[in-house]
Amino acid sequence: MGSTATEFKNPATATLLELVKGRRTYYGLKAESPISDDAIERIVQDSVLHVPSSFNTQTSRVVLLLNEEHQKVWDLAIGAMEGLVAAGVLPQESFEKSTKPKLNSFRAAYGTVLFFVDYETLGPIKEKFAIYADKFDPFALESNAMSQYLVWVALESEGFGANLQHYSPLIDEAIAKTWGLPASWKLDAQLVFGTPTSEPGEKAFEPLESRFKVFGKSA
Numbered sequence: 584m585g586s587t588a589t590e591f592k593n594p595a596t597a598t599l600l601e602l603v604k605g606r607r608t609y610y611g612l613k614a615e616s617p618i619s620d621d622a623i624e625r626i627v628q629d630s631v632l633h634v635p636s637s638f639n640t641q642t643s644r645v646v647l648l649l650n651e652e653h654q655k656v657w658d659l660a661i662g663a664m665e666g667l668v669a670a671g672v673l674p675q676e677s678f679e680k681s682t683k684p685k686l687n688s689f690r691a692a693y694g695t696v697l698f699f700v701d702y703e704t705l706g707p708i709k710e711k712f713a714i715y716a717d718k719f720d721p722f723a724l725e726s727n728a729m730s731q732y733l734v735w736v737a738l739e740s741e742g743f744g745a746n747l748q749h750y751s752p753l754i755d756e757a758i759a760k761t762w763g764l765p766a767s768w769k770l771d772a773q774l775v776f777g778t779p780t781s782e783p784g785e786k787a788f789e790p791l792e793s794r795f796k797v798f799g800k801s802a
């Protein structure tokens with residue numbers, strides 16, 4: 584997708600776009616890492632520090648879980664789902680056939696990055712810029728999504744595969760308790776990563792013509 588013949592002034596731009604094109608959802612993952620834990624930590628820390636936020640509010644909070652700590656997330660999710668089965672909300676059969684194997688496939692990976700938004704820190708700025716008050720929460724989530732995307736692309740650039748999950752609010756309380764996190768940290772997404780054991784599925788693209796327009800382009 585997109586032109587391959589375009590010349591860029593900075594070769595890193597082409598490399599960046601190649602990484603963007605190469606990022607996919609990988610579900611088959613194992614608990615091996617192609618890089619050091621320090622390198623993983625650096626990727627996540629750089630995303631926390633350098634991804635922008637509206638008015639530089641810096642609302643994203645991130646927890647990196649590796650090895651056994653990562654497995655705990657998915658044990659908590661399995662426990663939460665078992666609770667739904669016991670409550671009669673989730674049929675036992677679909678839990679055993681579909682939910683549990685899926686959660687165990689996440690558990691089999693190397694790590695999970697938990698992405699949170701601290702909406703409570705936005706109180707003062709909402710007062711200061713009352714006219715934008717209802718925009719700050721969505722802006723905070725958008726900024727968080729940028730961090731998720733950067734970590735996803737960077738981890739895959741290093742040889743990991745990753746997939747993005749959303750088990751909030753089901754696991755929120757157990758997560759906060761297990762790792763002693765502040766109550767104001769609201770969980771948004773879980774990025775599961777590990778060494779790929781299978782290729783991503785086929786991906787269809789809606790034509791650019793129906794999704795993109797350009798005006799005023801020089802000949």
Ligand SMILES: Cc1cc2nc3c(=O)[nH]c(=O)nc-3n(C[C@H](O)[C@H](O)[C@H](O)COP(=O)(O)O)c2cc1C
Nearest residue numbers: 606607608609728746747748749750772783784786
């Ligand atoms: C905002 C967002 C939310 C997503 N939520 C989930 C999710 O909860 N579970 C999941 O398995 N994949 C989730 N995905 C992955 C998408 O299904 C996937 O990115 C999409 O089908 C395109 O495939 P690709 O990632 O291989 O390019 C999410 C992706 C985005 C961008």
